[in-house]
Amino acid sequence: MAYGDRYEMVCGIETHAEMATKTKIFCACSTEFGAEQNTHVCPVCLGLPGTLPVLNREAVNLAIKAGLALNCQIASVSKFDRKNYYYPDLPKNYQTSQYDMPIAQKGWLEIKTDAGVKKVGITRAHMEEDAGKLIHSGESITSSAGSSVDYNRAGVPLLEIVSEPDMRSPDEALAYLTSLVRILDYAGVSDCKLEQGSVRFDVNLSLRPKGSGELGTRTEMKNLNSFSAVRRCLEYEAERQAAELDKGARIIQETRAWDEERGMTLPLREKEEAHDYRYFPEPDLMPLRISPEWIESARRGLPELPAAKRERLTTLGLSAYDAEVIVAAKDVALYFDEALPTCSDVKMLAGWLTSELRGLLNARDETLAACLVRPPMLASLVNMIKEGTISGKMGKTVLETMARTGRAPEDIARAEGMSQISDAGALAALIEDVLANNPKSVSDYRGGKAQALGFLVGQVMRLSKGQANPALVNQILKEKLN
Amino acid sequence: MRLSDCSVLELGRLLRGRELSAAELTDYYLARIEKLDPAVRAYISVLADEARVKAREADNALAGGGGGALTGIPTALKDNICLAGAATTCASKMLAGFRPPYSASVAEKLLAAGAVVLGKLNMDEFAMGSTTEYSAFFPTRNPWDTDRVPGGSSGGAAAAVAAGTAPYAIGSDTGGSIRQPASFCGVVGMKPTYGAVSRYGLIAFASSLDQIGPLTRTVADNALVLEAIAGHDPKDSTSVPGERPNYSAGLQDGARGLRIGLPKEFFTAGLAPEVEKVVRDSARRLESLGAETGECSLPHMDYAIAAYYLIAPAECGSNLARYDGTRYGLRAPGADIIEMFQASRSAGFGPEVKRRVMLGAYALSSGYYDAYYLRAQKTRTLIREDYERVFADYDLILSPTAPAAAYRLGEMSDPLTMYMGDIYTIPVNLAGLPAVSLPAGLTEDGLPVGVQLIGRHFEEALLYRAAFALEQSVAFAARPALTEVD
Numbered sequence: 017m018a019y020g021d022r023y024e025m026v027c028g029i030e031t032h033a034e035m036a037t038k039t040k041i042f043c044a045c046s047t048e049f050g051a052e053q054n055t056h057v058c059p060v061c062l063g064l065p066g067t068l069p070v071l072n073r074e075a076v077n078l079a080i081k082a083g084l085a086l087n088c089q090i091a092s093v094s095k096f097d098r099k100n101y102y103y104p105d106l107p108k109n110y111q112t113s114q115y116d117m118p119i120a121q122k123g124w125l126e127i128k129t130d131a132g133v134k135k136v137g138i139t140r141a142h143m144e145e146d147a148g149k150l151i152h153s154g155e156s157i158t159s160s161a162g163s164s165v166d167y168n169r170a171g172v173p174l175l176e177i178v179s180e181p182d183m184r185s186p187d188e189a190l191a192y193l194t195s196l197v198r199i200l201d202y203a204g205v206s207d208c209k210l211e212q213g214s215v216r217f218d219v220n221l222s223l224r225p226k227g228s229g230e231l232g233t234r235t236e237m238k239n240l241n242s243f244s245a246v247r248r249c250l251e252y253e254a255e256r257q258a259a260e261l262d263k264g265a266r267i268i269q270e271t272r273a274w275d276e277e278r279g280m281t282l283p284l285r286e287k288e289e290a291h292d293y294r295y296f297p298e299p300d301l302m303p304l305r306i307s308p309e310w311i312e313s314a315r316r317g318l319p320e321l322p323a324a325k326r327e328r329l330t331t332l333g334l335s336a337y338d339a340e341v342i343v344a345a346k347d348v349a350l351y352f353d354e355a356l357p358t359c360s361d362v363k364m365l366a367g368w369l370t371s372e373l374r375g376l377l378n379a380r381d382e383t384l385a386a387c388l389v390r391p392p393m394l395a396s397l398v399n400m401i402k403e404g405t406i407s408g409k410m411g412k413t414v415l416e417t418m419a420r421t422g423r424a425p426e427d428i429a430r431a432e433g434m435s436q437i438s439d440a441g442a443l444a445a446l447i448e449d450v451l452a453n454n455p456k457s458v459s460d461y462r463g464g465k466a467q468a469l470g471f472l473v474g475q476v477m478r479l480s481k482g483q484a485n486p487a488l489v490n491q492i493l494k495e496k497l498n
Numbered sequence: 499m500r501l502s503d504c505s506v507l508e509l510g511r512l513l514r515g516r517e518l519s520a521a522e523l524t525d526y527y528l529a530r531i532e533k534l535d536p537a538v539r540a541y542i543s544v545l546a547d548e549a550r551v552k553a554r555e556a557d558n559a560l561a562g563g564g565g566g567a568l569t570g571i572p573t574a575l576k577d578n579i580c581l582a583g584a585a586t587t588c589a590s591k592m593l594a595g596f597r598p599p600y601s602a603s604v605a606e607k608l609l610a611a612g613a614v615v616l617g618k619l620n621m622d623e624f625a626m627g628s629t630t631e632y633s634a635f636f637p638t639r640n641p642w643d644t645d646r647v648p649g650g651s652s653g654g655a656a657a658a659v660a661a662g663t664a665p666y667a668i669g670s671d672t673g674g675s676i677r678q679p680a681s682f683c684g685v686v687g688m689k690p691t692y693g694a695v696s697r698y699g700l701i702a703f704a705s706s707l708d709q710i711g712p713l714t715r716t717v718a719d720n721a722l723v724l725e726a727i728a729g730h731d732p733k734d735s736t737s738v739p740g741e742r743p744n745y746s747a748g749l750q751d752g753a754r755g756l757r758i759g760l761p762k763e764f765f766t767a768g769l770a771p772e773v774e775k776v777v778r779d780s781a782r783r784l785e786s787l788g789a790e791t792g793e794c795s796l797p798h799m800d801y802a803i804a805a806y807y808l809i810a811p812a813e814c815g816s817n818l819a820r821y822d823g824t825r826y827g828l829r830a831p832g833a834d835i836i837e838m839f840q841a842s843r844s845a846g847f848g849p850e851v852k853r854r855v856m857l858g859a860y861a862l863s864s865g866y867y868d869a870y871y872l873r874a875q876k877t878r879t880l881i882r883e884d885y886e887r888v889f890a891d892y893d894l895i896l897s898p899t900a901p902a903a904a905y906r907l908g909e910m911s912d913p914l915t916m917y918m919g920d921i922y923t924i925p926v927n928l929a930g931l932p933a934v935s936l937p938a939g940l941t942e943d944g945l946p947v948g949v950q951l952i953g954r955h956f957e958e959a960l961l962y963r964a965a966f967a968l969e970q971s972v973a974f975a976a977r978p979a980l981t982e983v984d
Contacts, residue, residue, distance in 0.1 A: 059600050063820050065593070065701040066580045066602060068734050098816050100862070102839055109819035163835075165824070294862035296871060299705035299813055301735050 019258035020185075023223040026231060027189050027250060028181035030218040031196060032174050033206040034146060035078045041145050041173035042069030042112065049212050053166040061171035063107030068300050071096075075173040076119070076304065079143050080314040082175055082205040083120025085321055086138045086196075090311050094119045096143075096298040101291055104163070105148040107170050115295040118142035119306070125199065126323065127191035136192050137180030146172040175205065181220070181231070186250040193217065193243055198322045201346050216241050221250060222267070223257045232257075233267040237274045237281055249274045253281050325349055332356075338366045347384045348374070354391035361402045368398050372412060376419050388422035389415065397425040404438045404485045405429065438485040440492065443476070446484065447492055450475045461497055469493060500984060501526055502662030503977065506571055506719040509665055513560055513570045520560065520570025524553035524614050527572045531616065531663045533983060539638050540648075540658035542577045543585055544617040552614040559612060567722055569612030574664040576655050577618040578625055579710065580699040581605050588701050589633035590623045592846030593827045602699020603731045604668060604710050611726050616664055619654030623848045624818065625675055625703040627651050628916050629905060632850045637907060640682060641978035642945055646904040649679030655713045656683035662981045666714045666723055670700055672707045673806055674900070674923025677935035680713055681899035681948025684937040684976065686720045686965070687713045689923075691956045692930035693738040695724075696731030702817040704810035705736075707927040717936060717966045721745035724958065738956070745959050753967040754788030756960075759892035761796045764922055770902040776939035776947040777898050783971040784896070784964070794892055796884040801877045802925040803917055808861045808874035809928070814851075815858025821846060853913060882929040885952075894964055895952040897922050899935040903945035922950060932958045934965050937974045946976070 019025070040047055043060035060067045083090050097115035123138035148167040154160035177196065183189045197215060201208040208215050217240045222232035235253060240246050257267055272281040320328070322343050329339035329352075342352050352369055359365045373394060377387055397418070401411045406429050417428045429435055437443055450472055451458055461468035469490070476489045501523070504512070512518040528546050535541050549572065556570030575581060578588045580598040582605075587593045601609070609615070622632035630638040630653025638653045640646040641661040648657040652669030656679030659667050669676040671689035680687025688711040695710045702708060712723035722745075729742035760781060765774060781791045823829035823842030830845045832838030847855070861870040888895060900919055910916040926933045932955070935948040949968075953961040 059598070062825065064598060064600075064826070065586070065588075065596070065820070066578075066598065066697075066699040067600075068698050068736075070733060070735055100816050100819060102819065102822065102836075104822070104824045104835060107820065107825065109822060110816050292864045294816075294859065294864070294867075296812055296816070296862050296867075299736075300702075 019223065019254045022226060023254070023258055023261065024226050024228070025184055025186075025250070025254050026181050026222045026224060026234070027183040028220050029179045029183070029189060029192060029246075031177045031179075031193070032216045032218075033177065033200050033208065034214040035075055035173040035175055035205055036207050037072055037074045037078065037173055039072060040171035041072050041075045041143065042171055045171065047172045049209070049214070051168055053164075054168060056168040057170070061107065062167055069112060069298075071301060071304070072173065075143060076306070077314055077317075078173075078205045079119045079141065079175055080306065080311060081203050081318055082177070082200060083123065083141055084311070084315050084318060085199050085203040085205070086120070086123040086125055086141065086177070088120035088123030088138055088141060090120055090306060091117060092306055093117065094304045094306065096301045096304070097295045098298050099144075100294045103147070105150050105165055105170070107148065107167060111144055111147065112298050112301070113144035114142035119304070125192070125195050127188060127195050129185070129187045129191045131185070131188070134182075134188075136182040136188075139178040139180055141175055141177045144174050144176060146170065146174050181222075186247045189219065189250055190243055190247055193246060195322070198344070198346070202321050203318055210242055213241055217246055219246055219250060221253050221257070223254060223261060233269050235267065235269065235281070236271045238271060240274055245274060245276060248279055249281060252279060256281065332362050334362060334366055338363070338370070341370050342366060351384050351391050355395040358392050358399075359395035360399045364398045364402060365395065368394060368411075368415075372415055373419075376415060380419065382419070387419065389418045393418060393424060400425055400429065404436055404487065406434055406436045407482070407486060409482065410434045410436065435483065436485045437480055437483045438488055440488065443484055443488055443492055446476050446479050447489065447496060450479060451496065458497065469497070500662070500982075502530060502981060503715075504665070505716045506568070506665050506714065506722060507716070509571050510567050510569075513556075514565065516560070520553040520556035520614060521550065523570065524549050524572055524616070527616055527663065527665070530983075534661050534663050534980065537639060537644055537980060538641055538657050538661045538663065539636050540619055540654040540661065540663060541574065541617045542587055542589060542620050542635060542654070545584060545615055548584070549614050549616050552609070556612045556614060565612055567611075568608065568726055570614060571612075571665055572614045572616045573608060574616045574619050574655070574658055574667045575605060576621050576652050576667070576669045578621060578670060578701040578703075579605055579668060580701065581615060581618070584618065586618065586701065587635075588624045589621045589635055590846065590848065590851070591634045591828055592821045592843075596826050598699070600699060603696035603733055604727045605699060607727050608668070619652070619658055619667060619669075621654055622651035623851050624701070624814070625651040625670055625672055625708075626814070626850045626854055628674070628678060628919050629907075629910050630654060630679075631907065631910070632848055634848050639907075640904045641980055642684065643904065643943075644980070646906055646945070647682070647910075649682035649900070649904060651675040651679075652687075652713065653679050656680050656685055656687065659683070659685045659713050659715060660978055660981070666712055666719055668710060668723075668727070669713050670703075670708055670710050671923075671927065672703050672709075672810060673927050674920040676711045676713060677923050677933060677948070677950060678900045678920065680935040681937070681946070681950075682904040684946030684948070684974065684978075685713050685715060686717050686934065686936045686969075687711065688720050688724060688934045688958070688961075689926065689932065690724060690728060690958055691738075691932040692927075693736050694728050694932070694956065694958065696729075696734040696737045698731055698733040702813075704813040705817060706813060707806075707810055709927070717934075717962055717969045718746065718749055720934070721749060721958075721962045743956070743959060745962050748959050748963050749966045751963050752787060753784050753964050756784070756789040756894060756964055757892045758784055758789050758791045758894045758896050758964070759794030759888050760791060760896050761799070761888070762793050763796050763799045764897045768901050768918065768921065769898060772941045773898050773900070773902060773947050777896065777949050780938045780949045780968055780972070781896055784968060787967050787971060789964070791896070792892070794888045794895065796881075796888060796925065798877065798880045798884050799921070799925055802881055802928060803921060805874040805877035805881070806920075806924045806928060807857065807917060808870050809878065811854040811858035812861045812871050813858070815855045815862070818847075818851065818855055850913065878928045881925050885925075885929045885931060889954050893953070893960060897950045897952065899923065899948040899950040903941045903943070903947055926952055931955060932961055934961050936965050936969055938968065938972050939974075940976060944976070946974075
């Protein structure tokens, strides 16, 4: 029996996003992903004795942008604190984080599900340093014969975004994550490469009887690194809690691990869980003062965000569906906006971009950013089709050549002799030929068989080697037959 | 006059006048270390080869007419100040084998100024202690009486300057660790304003209190050395931006017109009469030089030690958490990672460090934070405000540096008694103020007694001016007997 019959889910999510700075939050080491182990390290991010942190202003700038994009209040005075715990991936055995004076607070974002549109509250967003990465020879740190540590990631700036417990279903949780990640991506705060672990999620979940306004006891699941893991984890944990509650058992407030392979949550051992972080103000950094001018300049640096872009695209005439498809991926949206100024048909552009070009790129395993078809070139192609210079079918062939060679669509069409015949006189001669040679189809059409027209159009196209403008052929044929 | 009695200023003149080469001077000091240090034990490591190389470089610069005030003059660093490639131990077993790949900003500035580093100096482990007996290696002896301690934690630095085995030394002061040993060893020790000198490369004890400063034979030398090491450092976010001040310029302006307060809370039962006499005598001397003195009050001083022993251990517990055997230093085997941490830290840290780490963990624990750490921070604010009120009426504060002259070895076996010995110096760190200790007299036993001058934030120049005037008046000329060798 599904939990949803009896219980309502209450879910909140903490998101850790690596910020897209070139260098780490407290030193000048590169944040680049995938480098050889322990090559992007220095005395500061290794926490060697005597070294001191120096705050990366760009990390603060990105955090302010994120706060603004999430409708938060930006603190005029913020500070860093030390979160003390022992773990070998943490070079200093404390993490420099923000405790009681985060950079941003009290925001919201809007989500849309089948249940409708709603706001999800953002409690706070704060900056902190990432830890290194442990590589165990066995399954876990305590069961392995040996472990090594890669500190390349240590000191990469993170933004932790804490939501209110406003989500009521896995769908809403996913909608929240989709919306959040998209905003961070658009705002340039994070590259949001989930597959590289640049965004991670901690989810907390409780159930309550349907109709109850009180909060149940929650459990927390840490370090989920994909949307699908979040969905599966929430679905599993909700069923597990429901089964406990059905038995009349109490839910234990605890941190549980998500086992991706087995698809279940498991309690962490007490040793790993029991933490008193003994937060206190970071004495090596001065309080952070953020002037109204700084906030304004960050605001001016914000690009158009997904919601505004979707709104604009629909006012331009796109369907809600097309607008969503374009906004869903930042690279597509940016491409679209670059092609837009020189394109004569917005809807056709959307279609050619989202189905034709992307399909082609998928088949060729290429990205939009590296694609040889630059946005103004796609706009030209769409214009040629719209004006009838070439047919849609020709357009597909031209686009393939464009993607392969990077040549302009006009050049390709000319070189391949692909220009469409849109001259009414030339077409009329071809049509007369076809009508003369197909008397049966002519009489069929006149006798009421509408599909005979299609056959005749096809014959004209064949005779013109595909270069006849099909719309014009249609029109002239009808005139001649009626 | 012995070369070992020459001030840094005098040595600079001799070197620039080519009456003496840096190589000769360095060899002279290395020979003195060999002769005297077995009895004093100020040095943890002597960097003879490196020093000779630096001395030759200095001679080349001097021969070309170059070189500044410190070029070719030997010095030594407390062993919590990183020097690239040299073992830096903090006098702890924990840092066994650790050689930092970087130098402290202070060390870099000194090396750039042509200084010749003779070696690294003993201290209480991780700068926690007031006698240098908490060194994990060996205690340092007071050159005035080798049955006595040199004070601490910069005991090695004070003893080396007093013994004439270094013309000047660099120490660090978190609650009196420069000034108290300076007082015990009869030398001049300055704790600059918090933020005046970069802490980059100083192995942290308590980050919001630590400050590096010079120990010298004279006030003028002290101003000279501080000029070389002070100033903004982009690597230390707590170092103060702005031009590096000239501390020597007003040195000879005299004490006339200075208003000097004596805090009544500092002249109570805990103060040895011999020390009180030296402080009162210093006040009279300053008056005779044209200063005005008066009694002032610092009402919250009773709470300073309690506040300090919550804030400093809280920061120290966190700062020292990184020593876990994973990356560098001592590693003791354990069945799993947690046992390895525990075994390494148990074996690596000495008793005083463990005491403070534990104290810090309690002070910050959930449920105790408000009662301990937060209240200590509020007390800190009250103490700072006490000083601000006094400085509305007075330019400087004159006080004892320590309640007594140097203790006998083993005398301070009770930590709480030892903590009380820092009563006059600790509040200065809590307030972030500059203070200098200079020798102003001797006890009947012939032990030096220092007095402390405390100034407003960044008014080191004024402190030096008053200290210089007092120094000229006192004309402290005594030297420890053991230094009288060539």
